[in-house]
Every structure is written in C-alpha cells, then in structure tokens.
Amino acid sequence: MExxxxxxxxxxxxxxxxMHKWFDEFHVLKDINLRVLPQEKIVxxxxxxxxxxxxxxCINRLEEHQRGKIIVNGTELTRDLKNIEKVRAEVxxxxxxxxxxxxxxxxxxxxxxPIWVRKMPKKEAEELxxxxxxIVRIPEQANKYPGQISGGQQQRVAIARSLCMKPEIMLxxxxxxxxxxxxxxxxLDVMVDLAKEGMTMIVVTHEMGFAKTVADRVIFMDYxxxxxxxxxxxxxxxxxxxxxxLFLSQIL
Ligand SMILES: Nc1ncnc2c1ncn2[C@@H]1O[C@H](COP(=O)(O)OP(=O)(O)OP(=O)(O)O)[C@@H](O)[C@H]1O
Numbered sequence: 179m180e181x182x183x184x185x186x187x188x189x190x191x192x193x194x195x196x197m198h199k200w201f202d203e204f205h206v207l208k209d210i211n212l213r214v215l216p217q218e219k220i221v222x223x224x225x226x227x228x229x230x231x232x233x234x235x236c237i238n239r240l241e242e243h244q245r246g247k248i249i250v251n252g253t254e255l256t257r258d259l260k261n262i263e264k265v266r267a268e269v270x271x272x273x274x275x276x277x278x279x280x281x282x283x284x285x286x287x288x289x290x291x292p293i294w295v296r297k298m299p300k301k302e303a304e305e306l307x308x309x310x311x312x313i314v315r316i317p318e319q320a321n322k323y324p325g326q327i328s329g330g331q332q333q334r335v336a337i338a339r340s341l342c343m344k345p346e347i348m349l350x351x352x353x354x355x356x357x358x359x360x361x362x363x364x365x366l367d368v369m370v371d372l373a374k375e376g377m378t379m380i381v382v383t384h385e386m387g388f389a390k391t392v393a394d395r396v397i398f399m400d401y402x403x404x405x406x407x408x409x410x411x412x413x414x415x416x417x418x419x420x421x422x423x424l425f426l427s428q429i430l
Contacts, residue, residue, distance in 0.1 A: 190249075191216045191347060191378055192237060197246030199236060206232050207243070208402045214347075217376045221389040221410075224399035225425060230382045233399070234349045237380070238269040251346060267295075270340030274352040276332040278324040284311070284335050285320040291343050303342075310338035314368050330361025334368055341372075348372065350381040386430060390414060398422045 192214040199207040207229050214220055222230045235241040236248060239255055239262045248255040250265045278287050288307035292298040298306070311317040314334035319327050324335070333353055340348060350369065354362040366388050373379060373392045383389065389396050389410055396413040398406045398421070406413070406422045414430075417423045 188215050190214055191218075191251055192380075193247070193249040194233075194237075195247040195249070197236065197243050197248060199232060199241065199243045199245075206402050207236070210246070210404060212397070212404065214378060214380065216346075217378055218394045219373050219378075219392050220380045220395050220397060221393040222380060222382045222397045222399060223384065223386070223389065223425070224405075228399040229402040230399050231351050234271075234351055234380055234382055237347075237349060238266055238271055240271070267343065268346045269349060270343060270345030270347070271349045271351065272333070272336050272340055272353050274356050276324070276329075276336040276356075278332055278335060278339070280324050283321050283323055284316075284327070287324070287335060288339050288342050291339065295343070306342055307338070310341045311335075313341065313371070314338045315364075328361060329357050330364045333357065333361075333365045337365075337368055337372075347378045347380070350379065350383065352382050352384070354383065354385060384429065386414070398425060400425070 190213040192212070194210050194212040197207060197210040198205065210233060222234065224230055232241055236243045237250060251268050253261055253264055255261065255265055279290070282290070285304060285307055288310065289300065289303040292303040292306055293300060308317060308320065311320055314337055316331050316334055319331055319335070324332050353369070354365050357365060362385070366385060369381070369388070370392055381388070393410050395407055396410050397404055398419070400421045406417060406419045414426065417426055
C-alpha cells in the first residue's frame with residue numbers, strides 16, 4: 179500500500195498508515211491515514227485537544243506512535259536512532275513558542291545547528307544564516323538577542339533556523355497563536371513565501387484565511403480522528419460532516 183504512488187505517478191513524501199497513539203490508557207490518535215505529496219501544503223484544524231499537535235509531532239518522532247506506520251521520504255520511523263536522526267534532518271519544525279536560546283544572538287541561534295550537527299565551517303554557516311534571515315526579511319536583527327526583538331520577529335528567526343538545516347518538509351504547530359494580531363501577518367507572509375518556493379508544509383493553525391489561500395488540502399480532526407479532508411473551497415463552502423460544520427460555524 180505504501181508504495182502505490184498516486185494517479186499522476188508522484189510518490190508521497192509522507193505516508194501515515196493506520197496509525198494509532200496512546201498516552202497511557204488515553205487513545206489520542208485513532209487510525210490516522212494521511213498521504214502528503216512533495217510540495218503539498220496541508221492545513222490541519224480542529225478543536226483544542228483533538229490531537230493535531232500530537233499527530234504532527236509523531237511525524238518527526240517528538241512523539242512515538244504505537245501502531246501503524248509513518249514513512250517519511252521513504253524511511254519508516256522505527257525506534258532505531260539512526261533512522262530517527264535521518265528523518266529529523268529532513269523535517270523542520272516550528273512551534274507556537276519560538277524556543278530560541280535567549281543567551282545567544284540571532285546569528286548564533288541560526289548557526290548552532292549547521293556548525294554542530296552538520297559540521298559546517300563557521301563562516302559558511304554564517305553566510306547561510308544571513309541568507310535565511312534575508313528570506314524571512316530581518317537580516318538587520320542578526321546581532322541582537324531574542325529578548326530584544328518582537329514575537330513576530332522571533333518566530334521568523336525560528337523559521338529561518340529550521341531552514342538553515344535544509345529540510346525537505348516543514349511542520350508548523352500553531353506558529354502564530356502566541357503572537358499579537360499585528361505580528362501574525364508578518365509570520366504568515368513568510369510562510370506564504372515558503373509555500374510559493376515549493377516547500378512541503380503541514381501547518382496546524384486556526385488561521386483560516388491562510389488555509390483558504392495557501393492550502394492544497396484542509397484536514398479537520400476531532401477526538402483523535404481525521405474526520406474530513408478536502409481542498410479548501412469544498413472544505414469551507416460545503417463541509418460534509420456535521421462535526422466539521424459545527425467547528426466551522428464556531429470559528430468563521
Ligand atoms: N504528553 C502527554 N501526555 C498525556 N496526554 C497528552 C500529552 N500531550 C497531549 N496530551 C493530550 O492529548 C490530547 C491531544 O493533545 P494535542 O496537543 O495533540 O491536541 P491539539 O488538537 O493540538 O490541541 P490544541 O489546539 O489545544 O493545541 C489532549 O487531550 C492532551 O491533553
């Protein structure tokens with residue numbers, strides 16, 4: 179099943195097959211099936227506690243699933259450490275809280291991974307970091323500390339930090355929900371740029387404007403299940419499931 183590809187011949191870059199996860203006795207993810215094609219943009223929405231974060235955290239093994247399969251770029255996630263490291267190298271993740279090192283400058287936050295994980299020479303890592311700070315539109319902040327820049331700028335640094343590791347897939351876990359309204363747009367604009375560049379993205383977000391304009395597919399989760407998925411127009415204009423209808427009526 180995992181080798182089937184699609185009708186247009188492209189093979190998925192992420193496949194989740196009949197995946198389940200429990201936190202002790204609590205069955206948090208139930209029979210998750212998801213295939214993501216290269217360069218696809220998926221938005222995941224759903225009520226609080228429905229399992230959205232846990233699902234994407236399973237994709238880079240920040241959480242461990244107990245049943246089913248997760249295959250990332252041809253590698254099935256197992257407990258093997260090498261295998262986990264390989265997948266982590268291919269999957270960048272941006273969190274709600276930016277998780278920058280407060281005692282390091284922006285530049286040093288960005289070069290840390292390339293120097294220590296990728297063994298890149300310092301000068302090359304700094305050039306790479308400056309390149310991605312340009313991409314996220316804040317090269318002038320390179321020598322500041324995280325506490326000296328705004329939340330929106332910190333989140334853009336977090337995105338640039340992920341990009342410095344040259345991921346093939348980016349996961350975003352509510353990247354704007356800790357931000358003031360005026361900063362949300364600046365982060366979403368950077369994500370739109372990334373989408374246009376062809377990055378494969380899975381984004382957990384309540385920003386339905388972003389979902390409508392950027393997503394190829396929107397997925398609705400509730401009680402640990404994928405209840406409905408569709409392309410944005412059909413998803414928003416004609417939701418099929420009553421749980422989706424109720425959710426959309428509450429947030430739109
Ligand atoms: N480490 C954990 N141990 C036990 N239960 C957990 C753990 N992490 C999450 N949960 C529970 O799993 C359920 C799903 O959590 P998850 O964070 O994936 O939901 P979510 O849909 O992302 O919610 P939100 O939109 O509020 O972030 C929740 O009931 C949560 O309390």
